[in-house]
Amino acid sequence: MSEAADAHSAQVRDEFAYQADSFARSPTMSLAETLDVLVDLVPEDAGARWIEVACGPGLIARAMAPRVGSVVGLDLTPAMIEKARADVAAARVENVSFELGDATAIDLPDDSLDGAITRFSLHHIPGPVRVLEEMRRVVRPGGYVVVADHVTDDDGAAAAWHEEIERLRDPSHWACLTPARIAELAGRVGLEPDAEEVVPFAIDYGEWLNRGSGSLVSEDLIERLLGEAPATVESFLLSGAGDERRLNLRNSLHRWRVP
Ligand SMILES: C[S@@+](CC[C@H](N)C(=O)[O-])C[C@H]1O[C@@H](n2cnc3c(N)ncnc32)[C@H](O)[C@@H]1O
Structure with missing residues (x-):
């Protein structure tokens, strides 16, 4: 691994050790628009073996467990794996397990599983095509x-403004993609489109801000930038006022078949 990639992985581990508990508790992560819509894309098959890549505290693995035979969750951050193991044991879900690992170099043989799933991870990983x-x-x-x-957003000014805010709030953020870019990368690795949907969702701004470690040092700058949004922004919109502020985001969901 290059020094730059090592440094980014270290930043990911630091950030998600910081977030392990708050992430697992976050209402954002259990919304119908972020969780149920994704689990609905997993075909019911009691014999199927799945992997959840960059699984964090294992929310997806646990939610999809009744639909499949087994799920192994994989994550780079030891604190997340510990949290995932503790939560799955407490929930007494027996067909889910968790391992430390890197989404860009999965330690499993070719063609060894029936499905692979990941949520909210590509924007943390340099060169997401590798995932x-x-x-x-x-x-x-x-x-x-x-x-x-x-x-x-597709619009460059909107995307650059959005990116700055994301990185200030969470230094392990790498780059949000657009729905078209995700589809393009999948095409490049030979995946065949099967289902695709963009689902809007709204979350509590304060909860989102404070979950990221960057808010401790960059809250004032984030507030300033939020007041300077380009008119073209569609994917990261603030609404409401004071403690009632909401962030309006877009979840891009994709299912592909392996040819
Ligand atoms: C925003 S969290 C998403 C967690 C989970 N996928 C979910 O949506 O509930 C991002 C997760 O990606 C993990 N991660 C980042 N880069 C990774 C990599 N190269 N390999 C494995 N996990 C990685 C982080 O440790 C973190 O747990």
Whole structure:
């Protein structure tokens, strides 16, 4: 691994050790528009073996467990794996397990699974095409690759403004993609489109801000930038006032088949 990639991985581990508890509790992560819509993309098959890549505290793995035979969750951050293991044991879900690992170099043989899924991870990973490549590699022909991520705008000024705010609030943020870019990367690794949808969702601004470690040092700058939004922004819109402020985002969901 290059020094730059090492440094980014270290930043991811620091950030998600900081967020392990707050992320698992966050109402954002259990909304119908972020969780149920994604789980609905997992075909019911009691014999199917799945992997959840960059699983964090394992919310997706637990939610999809009744639909499939087994799920293994994989994450780079030891604190997230500990949290995922504790929560799945407390919930007494027996067909889900968790391992430390890197989404860009999955330690499993080719064609060894029936499906691979990930949510809110591509925007944390430099060169996200590598994640799609790995998900495709470990899934057998005829199996499924499912991805959801919150996305940015096609307009360059809007996307650049959005990116700055995301990075100030969470230094492990890398780059939000657009729905078209996610589809393009999947095409590049040979995945075949099966289902696609963009679902708007609204979250509590204060909860979002304070979950990220960057808010401790950058809250004032974030507030200033929020007041300078380009008119073209559609994917990261603030509404309401004071403690009632909401962030209006877009979740881009994709399911592909492995040819
Ligand atoms: C925003 S959280 C999403 C967690 C989970 N996917 C969910 O949506 O509930 C991003 C997660 O990606 C993990 N992550 C970032 N880069 C990774 C990589 N290269 N390999 C594995 N996990 C990674 C982080 O440790 C963190 O737990």
